[in-house]
Amino acid sequence: MRYEFRIDGEVVEVTLSKVDDIWSLSGNNASILPDGRIRLVSTDGSVFFAHSAKVGDTWWIHIGGHTFCIDHIEPGAAEEDEGSGLTAPMPGKVLQVLVEVGQRVEAGQPLMILEAMKMEHRIVASQEGSVSEIYFSEGDQVQQGVPLLELSIS
Amino acid sequence: MSTILVANRGEIACRILRACNEAGYSSIAIYADNDANSLFVELATTSVRLEGESIAETYLNQNQILKIADQYGADAIHPGFGFLSERADFAQAVIDAGISWIGPSSKAIEMMGDKMTARTTMKAAGVPVIPGEEIEEDDEHEALIAIKSASERVGFPLLLKASSGGGGKGMRVVNSSEELDDAVSGARREAIAAFGDGRVYVERLLSGAKHVEIQILADTHGRIIHLGERECSIQRRHQKVFEEAPCPTMTPDLREKMGQAAILAAQAVDYVGAGTVEFLLASSGEFFFLEMNTRIQVEHPVTEMVTGVDIVREQLRISEGEPMSCGELSIRGHSIEVRLYAEDASNNFLPAIGPLVVFKPPVGPGVRLDTGVREGDEVTPNYDPMLAKLVVWAPSRSEALQRMRRSLEDFVVLGTTTNLRFLRELCDQEDVINGSTDTTLIDRAWPYGWSPNISNSLSEAALMVAGISEGSGKHRKSNSSDASIDNGPISPFSTLSRRYP
Numbered sequence: 001m002r003y004e005f006r007i008d009g010e011v012v013e014v015t016l017s018k019v020d021d022i023w024s025l026s027g028n029n030a031s032i033l034p035d036g037r038i039r040l041v042s043t044d045g046s047v048f049f050a051h052s053a054k055v056g057d058t059w060w061i062h063i064g065g066h067t068f069c070i071d072h073i074e075p076g077a078a079e080e081d082e083g084s085g086l087t088a089p090m091p092g093k094v095l096q097v098l099v100e101v102g103q104r105v106e107a108g109q110p111l112m113i114l115e116a117m118k119m120e121h122r123i124v125a126s127q128e129g130s131v132s133e134i135y136f137s138e139g140d141q142v143q144q145g146v147p148l149l150e151l152s153i154s
Numbered sequence: 155m156s157t158i159l160v161a162n163r164g165e166i167a168c169r170i171l172r173a174c175n176e177a178g179y180s181s182i183a184i185y186a187d188n189d190a191n192s193l194f195v196e197l198a199t200t201s202v203r204l205e206g207e208s209i210a211e212t213y214l215n216q217n218q219i220l221k222i223a224d225q226y227g228a229d230a231i232h233p234g235f236g237f238l239s240e241r242a243d244f245a246q247a248v249i250d251a252g253i254s255w256i257g258p259s260s261k262a263i264e265m266m267g268d269k270m271t272a273r274t275t276m277k278a279a280g281v282p283v284i285p286g287e288e289i290e291e292d293d294e295h296e297a298l299i300a301i302k303s304a305s306e307r308v309g310f311p312l313l314l315k316a317s318s319g320g321g322g323k324g325m326r327v328v329n330s331s332e333e334l335d336d337a338v339s340g341a342r343r344e345a346i347a348a349f350g351d352g353r354v355y356v357e358r359l360l361s362g363a364k365h366v367e368i369q370i371l372a373d374t375h376g377r378i379i380h381l382g383e384r385e386c387s388i389q390r391r392h393q394k395v396f397e398e399a400p401c402p403t404m405t406p407d408l409r410e411k412m413g414q415a416a417i418l419a420a421q422a423v424d425y426v427g428a429g430t431v432e433f434l435l436a437s438s439g440e441f442f443f444l445e446m447n448t449r450i451q452v453e454h455p456v457t458e459m460v461t462g463v464d465i466v467r468e469q470l471r472i473s474e475g476e477p478m479s480c481g482e483l484s485i486r487g488h489s490i491e492v493r494l495y496a497e498d499a500s501n502n503f504l505p506a507i508g509p510l511v512v513f514k515p516p517v518g519p520g521v522r523l524d525t526g527v528r529e530g531d532e533v534t535p536n537y538d539p540m541l542a543k544l545v546v547w548a549p550s551r552s553e554a555l556q557r558m559r560r561s562l563e564d565f566v567v568l569g570t571t572t573n574l575r576f577l578r579e580l581c582d583q584e585d586v587i588n589g590s591t592d593t594t595l596i597d598r599a600w601p602y603g604w605s606p607n608i609s610n611s612l613s614e615a616a617l618m619v620a621g622i623s624e625g626s627g628k629h630r631k632s633n634s635s636d637a638s639i640d641n642g643p644i645s646p647f648s649t650l651s652r653r654y655p
Contacts, residue, residue, distance in 0.1 A: 018625075038622055040615055059619075066575060068620075070617065111345060
């Protein structure tokens with residue numbers, strides 16, 4: 001199962017697998033308790049009991065003494081204008097480049113996939129246009145905030 | 155006394171109403187329309203709606219409150235804190251209406267309410283005040299001349315304070331004589347706007363001092379005692395967020411000295427009831443009178459935890475004309491209170507609003523929660539954003555800090571931004587751990603503002619929880635505007651009317 005969320009202003013894609021009642025994501029396993037809480041066992045064996053509640057599109061999550069606000073992005077929903085959105089939201093590795101220079105792209109079309117914090121972050125086109133520059137290729141390490149691609153808006 | 159009207163709302167109204175219920179009094183809650191579903195309204199024997207919308211038309215409306223007291227047969231009024239609690243004219247109007255005022259005389263409120271009068275009264279009573287000078291001049295030009303001359307004797311840096319002041323309004327730090335003219339006119343402007351009284355006076359600025367206050371109780375049988383101190387140095391935007399008893403650097407000797415000074419202060423105004431004398435405690439061990447709060451105080455629970463005295467219950471007893479019930483006092487263990495605010499600590503403590511979709515306070519030994527909200531309530535911009543006071547007690551200070559850390563991590567509030575995590579990380583500050591707390595602590599610890607310390611793996615776990623929550627569809631999907639609440643099947647008991655002999 002694949003979901004898109006926004007946390008601290010950046011879009012993160014979360015792909016979960018589920019076998020019987022156990023959900024898994026990169027070594028973390030979790031199950032839903034009868035009272036609605038989620039019991040999560042992380043890769044290092046530590047156990048968390050998380051609360052979650054949804055207000056509008058936002059999931060409020062309490063886990064490990066911290067409270068997170070995580071926006072769910074409905075599939076197909078138009079990306080909000082977040083500037084160009086074509087810079088690296090965090091330090092990581094380029095996993096995949098999905099476009100070529102000169103290619104025409106639609107707003108919301110995925111252009112590049114970054115991996116950071118063991119999760120995939122999709123870099124999507126903020127608006128319609130054509131790809132004029134690609135600064136990195138697969139396997140490259142990128143620093144937070146560096147431009148990844150240029151779009152020229154037609 | 156048989157029926158007590160609580161002229162307040164929220165957390166402190168709950169605290170007082172519960173005390174009334176426990177002591178067997180009938181109680182009256184008064185509430186504005188936007189409080190109709192608030193917790194405190196449930197706790198009263200009778201609740202009465204206040205007409206009007208603004209705070210001035212409702213909780214500050216003396217005539218309306220007196221009318222309700224008369225109409226519903228209240229024979230005592232407890233003002234709580236804030237609102238009308240330190241309004242001498244209201245206290246007098248209550249007394250004139252033949253109703254008991256649960257607090258000191260209007261004269262005592264008045265004398266302590268005017269900062270300059272309080273200073274002169276304290277000086278006369280032999281209570282040490284911060285070195286400085288009272289300036290009675292009301293005329294701007296005359297006042298400036300007098301303040302200039304006073305500043306030469308007091309020295310810089312100094313503090314200008316509004317005589318009618320409070321909450322940091324009309325207050326200015328002045329570092330040198332060049333800044334004085336602007337500071338005086340600025341402080342006067344602010345004071346006139348806020349209090350209609352432009353008088354400002356001069357005090358030496360004591361930086362790095364601790365804010366230490368003494369709780370006192372006085373009954374009508376001539377007994378007056380102090381219940382030890384609370385330290386409330388840790389403040390943000392001039393508001394306390396972390397309070398404890400005892401003060402970590404207190405000695406029995408100094409406690410006795412400060413306690414006696416507080417008793418002198420109270421005696422100087424013939425004080426009756428519960429009150430708090432606030433002092434600045436310099437690192438030299440010198441202490442100076444700051445002000446006296448002539449009412450119950452927000453942080454009174456920490457004193458209750460370490461002395462075993464129910465302060466609100468004693469207030470009721472004293473108002474009945476009975477002697478207070480507590481005997482010899484001793485300080486036992488350590489107590490810490492933190493104030494849970496609906497605010498964004500990572501954005502300059504900006505107040506927040508929203509639904510309390512989940513509100514699960516911590517439990518366990520030595521944990522107390524004083525709150526006026528419950529799960530399902532809405533935090534609105536109408537009132538103060540304080541949601542709750544989380545209080546812990548433990549045999550020692552370090553154990554109390556451990557218990558506070560654990561309790562803050564267990565506290566779940568979802569739907570509204572709170573300062574929970576800020577408070578949790580505050581408990582890890584070295585100065586907090588070793589008790590080197592002063593009024594500049596938060597600014598020193600986070601000079602560029604606070605932001606939470608979150609590990610990548612925890613963010614990842616949170617995202618996973620969001621994914622499972624979204625994917626399972628099993629979770630509560632609450633929306634504050636969603637009025638469709640599933641009440642479940644109708645209880646079979648509500649349709650039964652069987653009688654058993």
